[in-house]
Amino acid sequence: MSMENKMPTIREIAKKLQISPSTVSRALHNHHSIGLGTKMRVQELAKKLQYEPNQNAIFFKQRRTFSVGVILPNLSESFFSSAISGIEDFAIAHHYKVLFGQSHDDAIREGQILETMKNFRVDGILVSISKSTTNYDHFKNLKKYNIPIVFFDRIPAMSNINYIACDLEAGIQEAVDFLVSKGHQCIGLINGPNSMLACKERLRGFKNVLKKHNLKQNPSLIVSTDLSQESTYQAMQKLLSLKNRPSAVISFNDYVALDAIQYAKKMKVKINKDISFVSFANLPLSSYIENTPLASIEQFPYEQGKMAMEILLKLVDEGHEKRASKLNYNISLSPKLEIRIQ
Amino acid sequence: MSMENKMPTIREIAKKLQISPSTVSRALHNHHSIGLGTKMRVQELAKKLQYEPNQNAIFFKQRRTFSVGVILPNLSESFFSSAISGIEDFAIAHHYKVLFGQSHDDAIREGQILETMKNFRVDGILVSISKSTTNYDHFKNLKKYNIPIVFFDRIPAMSNINYIACDLEAGIQEAVDFLVSKGHQCIGLINGPNSMLACKERLRGFKNVLKKHNLKQNPSLIVSTDLSQESTYQAMQKLLSLKNRPSAVISFNDYVALDAIQYAKKMKVKINKDISFVSFANLPLSSYIENTPLASIEQFPYEQGKMAMEILLKLVDEGHEKRASKLNYNISLSPKLEIRIQ
DNA sequence: ATGCATATTGCAACCGATTGCGCAAATTCG
DNA sequence: CGAATTTGCGCAATCGGTTGCAATATGCAT
Numbered sequence: 027m028s029m030e031n032k033m034p035t036i037r038e039i040a041k042k043l044q045i046s047p048s049t050v051s052r053a054l055h056n057h058h059s060i061g062l063g064t065k066m067r068v069q070e071l072a073k074k075l076q077y078e079p080n081q082n083a084i085f086f087k088q089r090r091t092f093s094v095g096v097i098l099p100n101l102s103e104s105f106f107s108s109a110i111s112g113i114e115d116f117a118i119a120h121h122y123k124v125l126f127g128q129s130h131d132d133a134i135r136e137g138q139i140l141e142t143m144k145n146f147r148v149d150g151i152l153v154s155i156s157k158s159t160t161n162y163d164h165f166k167n168l169k170k171y172n173i174p175i176v177f178f179d180r181i182p183a184m185s186n187i188n189y190i191a192c193d194l195e196a197g198i199q200e201a202v203d204f205l206v207s208k209g210h211q212c213i214g215l216i217n218g219p220n221s222m223l224a225c226k227e228r229l230r231g232f233k234n235v236l237k238k239h240n241l242k243q244n245p246s247l248i249v250s251t252d253l254s255q256e257s258t259y260q261a262m263q264k265l266l267s268l269k270n271r272p273s274a275v276i277s278f279n280d281y282v283a284l285d286a287i288q289y290a291k292k293m294k295v296k297i298n299k300d301i302s303f304v305s306f307a308n309l310p311l312s313s314y315i316e317n318t319p320l321a322s323i324e325q326f327p328y329e330q331g332k333m334a335m336e337i338l339l340k341l342v343d344e345g346h347e348k349r350a351s352k353l354n355y356n357i358s359l360s361p362k363l364e365i366r367i368q
Numbered sequence: 369m370s371m372e373n374k375m376p377t378i379r380e381i382a383k384k385l386q387i388s389p390s391t392v393s394r395a396l397h398n399h400h401s402i403g404l405g406t407k408m409r410v411q412e413l414a415k416k417l418q419y420e421p422n423q424n425a426i427f428f429k430q431r432r433t434f435s436v437g438v439i440l441p442n443l444s445e446s447f448f449s450s451a452i453s454g455i456e457d458f459a460i461a462h463h464y465k466v467l468f469g470q471s472h473d474d475a476i477r478e479g480q481i482l483e484t485m486k487n488f489r490v491d492g493i494l495v496s497i498s499k500s501t502t503n504y505d506h507f508k509n510l511k512k513y514n515i516p517i518v519f520f521d522r523i524p525a526m527s528n529i530n531y532i533a534c535d536l537e538a539g540i541q542e543a544v545d546f547l548v549s550k551g552h553q554c555i556g557l558i559n560g561p562n563s564m565l566a567c568k569e570r571l572r573g574f575k576n577v578l579k580k581h582n583l584k585q586n587p588s589l590i591v592s593t594d595l596s597q598e599s600t601y602q603a604m605q606k607l608l609s610l611k612n613r614p615s616a617v618i619s620f621n622d623y624v625a626l627d628a629i630q631y632a633k634k635m636k637v638k639i640n641k642d643i644s645f646v647s648f649a650n651l652p653l654s655s656y657i658e659n660t661p662l663a664s665i666e667q668f669p670y671e672q673g674k675m676a677m678e679i680l681l682k683l684v685d686e687g688h689e690k691r692a693s694k695l696n697y698n699i700s701l702s703p704k705l706e707i708r709i710q
Numbered sequence: 711a712t713g714c715a716t717a718t719t720g721c722a723a724c725c726g727a728t729t730g731c732g733c734a735a736a737t738t739c740g
Numbered sequence: 741c742g743a744a745t746t747t748g749c750g751c752a753a754t755c756g757g758t759t760g761c762a763a764t765a766t767g768c769a770t
Contacts, residue, residue: 033489033513035756046720051758061718081487083756086428087725093467093488101449102652110443114470118481123467123488125435128456139460145423146465147375171375284656310444314626316658377726388750393728403748425726429755 112331195231214272454673537573556614
């Protein structure tokens with residue numbers, strides 16, 4: 027019995043009722059020009075047949091898909107999986123669908139995903155760029171086709187873009203303030219790759235706040251890594267071997283902090299005694315972890331994702347109503363230092 | 369300058385070249401019936417205009433979307449974020465797009481997402497059902513429309529379905545074998561809600577393996593929770609207050625284990641001395657955690673997701689070639705006990 | 711009966727690409 | 741040289757809804 031139970035269409039309803047498809051369409055939309063009798067007959071039959079409009083046909087005609095693309099480095103980082111929750115919640119609430127892809131921090135793959143999404147004619151795109159992305163041509167390309175993009179958290183060094191991110195300068199300043207108030211004078215920084223804007227911001231904030239506290243700037247206290255475990259180990263080795271070893275270290279994020287702490291423990295350095303840590307991200311699981319950073323800078327991924335989507339949908343609507351404003355949304359969220367251990 | 373830079377269409381290319389759209393289409397597909405000259409002219413102009421076919425139009429015509437829906441409880445659990453990585457990798461490699469939604473363990477929302485995806489005419493759906501789903505009508509509904517579904521990890525109690533999951537009975541047996549070999553005779557089980565199939569399997573496996581080892585069945589050693597922290601605390605309290613307190617506990621997963629361990633520590637019970645733990649999921653972060661379960665059952669989420677997608681695409685192809693087989697794929701993966709502490 | 715406004719409904723084009731079929735010109739063959 | 745075949749290309753329908761406009765019918769006033 028290959029019943030091939032196709033989904034019912036407007037035409038089928040029309041045929042059964044001996045009326046035209048346009049009447050059916052209007053009846054289903056409660057158009058005023060349709061008689062009450064026909065309306066009721068159409069709606070009744072539609073319900074009986076479990077008719078559901080083919081959204082694809084509608085989107086195709088209206089030349090929008092009611093779907094947005096989300097490209098992020100990976101979902102295994104808790105920051106991004108929280109962010110996408112916020113993104114998805116907001117999208118669903120506004121009847122948008124989410125198409126997503128992970129770049130795995132590979133610029134090539136990022137470009138491919140972007141291309142796929144463009145061909146799918148998503149109404150807009152949300153991106154947190156990969157670590158390795160240095161060429162932004164594929165993003166510029168989209169602008170030509172009026173597909174709005176909103177960047178979040180990981181922002182490219184481009185002008186005239188929409189973005190939302192945490193104010194990392196303020197964040198790191200708060201972190202240093204906290205450490206100084208705890209009596210630390212010699213503070214190290216394990217930063218990420220210099221190519222990332224977020225790292226440049228951390229660095230700038232770090233230098234500024236040291237100046238504010240009249241602490242001397244020691245370049246060897248600042249180490250860049252590629253965020254891998256190995257790289258973090260090397261950074262820690264370098265910091266621990268300094269003659270004036272830092273009493274506190276600020277790390278790029280909690281994952282890096284965990285690696286750094288693991289290495290320090292291996293070297294018999296007492297955590298939160300010989301050396302203290304503060305980092306970014308505020309990993310939810312850290313409440314289960316013994317030797318955790320003293321504090322971590324919460325970047326509100328869920329809220330950031332939600333707001334990013336809100337902006338994107340605003341841009342999509344503007345574009346659709348052909349009143350494309352030339353203004354860009356540049357939103358900076360205030361991070362919050364979550365103190366775990368007083 | 370509202371350049372309204374629309375994406376070029378086949379018709380535009382045709383007009384500029386003074387030929388028909390069909391010729392352009394065929395030329396772009398290297399159809400044999402098109403002269404070499406026209407082919408080259410078309411392809412050249414297409415490249416110059418950066419023509420990209422409107423996938424939506426194509427999908428609409430071919431009545432498939434080359435996209436699949438993925439519904440899972442949430443992405444914050446590392447199991448699911450790994451799974452979706454596998455899903456996405458396989459999908460991308462086969463030129464499919466992934467549309468996804470989180471049910472947040474809410475059956476209503478699960479149904480809504482399913483409905484949205486149906487209306488979007490996804491080619492197939494991958495589901496890991498929510499904790500609270502007990503009515504499966506919306507899934508049965510999809511079958512009528514020939515939209516294939518593959519369930520993974522969290523399987524509904526339905527017949528005639530496609531699914532892939534870990535053999536949890538085997539897993540828990542391995543876990544008990546391991547604990548018995550360590551000398552444990554009194555083993556507790558903190559299970560999830562009884563409504564979940566996965567919990568029933570754990571329970572069955574647990575009872576069977578106790579019988580195998582000739583250990584006495586003590587019902588009070590088996591506790592059900594709703595997986596919340598509070599509920600786990602209560603479970604631990606119950607277990608710890610037994611007169612013959614278990615020397616080892618198997619928990620539903622690592623998150624539950626962490627809560628249980630946290631509670632035990634609060635009660636001054638020495639972890640891995642007074643009481644040992646074994647659990648499911650093999651959380652990646654646990655290498656950083658001090659008091660971790662002795663062992664955890666790896667369920668290979670990435671592979672599971674990948675295979676689930678593989679099966680789904682197979683079903684989609686079968687359906688499209690109208691040779692729908694009546695066979696269901698029921699795949700059981702062997703889990704692996706990862707021993708962290710010997 | 712005629713004129714005019716209003717209430718219902720249908721026709722047909724459209725969104726962008728694909729594809730069966732037909733037609734004409736060019737080529738090959740007997 | 742005429743017939744058969746091949747080569748190259750266009751017409752038109754199609755996917756499933758939407759929508760401007762035309763058409764018909766009905767009601768009401770004059």
